[in-house]
Amino acid sequence: MRIHYILLAAICLIAGQPFQATPSFAAEPAAEGAKDNVAPKGFRALFNGKDLAGWNERGKPPVNWTVQEGMLVFSGKGGDLFTDEKFSNYVLLVDWKVEKNGNSGVYLRGGNPQVEINDADSPTGNIWVGTTGGLYPDLPPVVRAAKPAGEWNHFEIIVENGVITVLTNGVKTVDGFKKDWKDRTSGSVGFQNHGTPLWFKNMYIKTSE
Template sequence: MNRREAGLILLGAMSAQAAPGGFKKLFNGKDLTGWTLVKGHGVGYVVEKGVLVCPENGGGNLFTEKEYSDFVLQLEWRLWDGGNNGVGIRAPLEGDAAYVGMEIQILDDESEKYKKGAGLKPTQYTGSVYDVFPAKRGSVLRDGVWNKYQIEAKGRRVKVTLNGNVVSDVNLDDAKDEAVLKKHPGLARKSGHIGFLGHGTRVEFRNIRIKEL
């Protein structure tokens, strides 16, 4: 192999990780390169036909090996009745990412499963900064239809756009309740891993890419 051929191979590999607008792919569609499974359940996460899958008999926390501070994260996800997952941001590898980091909720919140008893709290709906800031409702596409997520974390601001609708746009400093701050030390973190937080229901992900700010 000459230098030109080697250079073309390297350029092709770099292009495979590139995406328009300064974004870089976090998931190559083939395997879990660049990711690490923490506290996995069952089979953990698998790749099926270019899609990252949290199966019913799997789950746990699947984190990027790299840490990120300020970024725009784009991805697509879909779920079925009762589906439950989340996007961890600025999270450490150890501990419950929803508290020691932050979790942007992904939930089939219109499912009858979640209407039993007292039902969901406002901070449990899709797009919420879980257990801290509620999201606007009504943008989730159900029953295996792909949803488009954009999560922007810049300094103390976190903005979540779901299917073109801004469902959360918050200043983390607006969380002033001492009990909430004690329960969620992750609100103070400036950087950490990005991850998927599976709960034993099938949720699929694709087109996962990031732009660091």
């Protein structure tokens, strides 16, 4: 091994290049990420980044939810937002952010449970059903995985035969919760609000009916 390094050093010296005694595994610079609101393969966009076609604010045309620079933005006043279309079993991808103490949630099948978003929950307190990444009002998350207020977060929400799994920023926070849906077999995807400004983008769904 020593002879190997000596030979490498000599070659580098001749070539005028610096020598590294340990191999470098640095990756090549990543290519630019996918454009916002353009669905990845196998998914379709619920939000086109241009208008609120396909959405309603509690059954009426949205007033307090607007599109700003490709983002779905809530003013902090008004009603919850829902898709016109209803879904049963699916994988849902959502990017979101809130301001300090911001509170929201992603409704599944038209209402609760919702995947909780709650920046007001103290990071030093006990994890409960109001902790981000859990299912309100049914189940606390396994672990805290949300980023600080003002940063973008990512949910991957899976509803399969009524069983719910949630990944928050790539960390599994709900692991196969068997929800008793009664006779609710489908419903809209929705965004709940608690009177604070909200931002969403990159909302994609893949159904498995």
